[in-house]
Amino acid sequence: MAAQMSDAHRRFLQVLMSHGIMEGAEARKLHRHCCEISKVYCAQDKLDDFVSTINNQLQPLFMQIRKGMSEVDGRTHYALVNMAETEITKMASDYAENELELFRKTMDLIILSENGFASSTDILNCADQLKSKKMKKKEAEQVLKIFVDDKWLSERDGEYTLHTRCIIEMEQYILRTYPDIAKKCNICHSLAIQSQACETCGTGIHLPCIGKYFKTQSKPRCPQCNDFWPYEIPGTK
């Protein structure tokens, strides 16, 4: 059943690699485009099979095209990730040691936070306590901008959270490294960085998952402990 690797697959991979991550609709458009260019039959709605063929080749290289959901809009995204066991391997060849250390500290702050965001102030305060090589605040600001550009972090109103691409790539690493703190969404069972949590039992749910789950309920209740869900349901304004 596994198809042969063709120029259509290679072209898709080159483009996806240059973006790092792509939204589902964009990826399907790219799939059609690549097949057209290489004059290969494009099986509609068979993007996942197409991706499997590529993944077979990527597997010995510890790389993979992985699907994941954006915590912001709930849409499916495709990301090219590094699956090597050592942490942050792909990042490691891109950044200096103190930059990586700043990223790890930022990740700590984000995961330990209530809402999945770390303030720029808190992150910059870490900058001159770095063990590897201290960083001035101005330099740290630049490094943060680079992390945003490279899609490891997302920025909103001066606060930082993990980019969808980062979550897709580092999900296993995060669940392993922060075993008691990192939350899994009660509905879709994937890592949840931003979430709403039940006040009674602490169960967390992704915002888009809440929207989907509570759509049919008139009185929203926690799926875990059945207590009244106190927050505004996203998407029902």
Place this chain on the structure above:
Amino acid sequence: MSQRKRSRGSGLTQGDDEDFSVVPTQSPSQVQRNLESRSQEEIDRKVTELVQFLLVKDQKKIPIKRVDILKKVIREYKDVYSEIVNRAGRTLQQVFGLQMVEIDTKHHIYILTSTLPRVEGENLKQDIQTAKLGLLIVILSFIFMKGNSAKDSAVWEFLRRLRLNPGEKHKVFGDVKKLVMEEFVRQKYLEITPIPLTDPPEFNFQWGPRAAKETSKKDILSFVAKVGAYGGSPFFFFFFFFFFFFGGGGAEGRP
């Protein structure tokens, strides 16, 4: 472990792990013997590491030096260097449709290029990266020609002649002013410092630390010298640059 062997021609001994600037020349039978002393798994692992290393560097448009390949990836497997590189090359071609191209034969510096036929308007992000790099090199050349430092008014006047206006939204670059004054500065290609006691404020443009590392002034000078033959018009400057640095690839010829 491996015996000390004298390789032909280069006079280097293979036991010398500190010297990463030279790869020992070897006969095919020597390579074969070296291969046999390593397990298939070890070689596979090194090939994978090299492929990942090359991809990461190339995504950032950082040319890859052989010295770095040897020091950071190959290390003690120097004796089977050619085998690892060949296999990495085959993997790059088979899986990604990419190949290693040597852009500097003296210092052995490589980039990855696509072996797939180029298509207009696709790979949008890559094309934008290339165009940005082009613009950057033109600005660096201008600064260099001005004696390593140029006033912002001079730089913008120069760019205006290339139809790049700071106030307008450019088809490829978008907000040119933001690109030059924020992105290039953030990436440490340019250093822009305010000139004190100027009103309205004026700025000084210089090469940033990354520019100095990734390009040599000698490279820029040789580029500028070639353009000089065309009368130094900035339009030709820009146009010529693309052929000089990025070639035509395929149908278009090289200068």
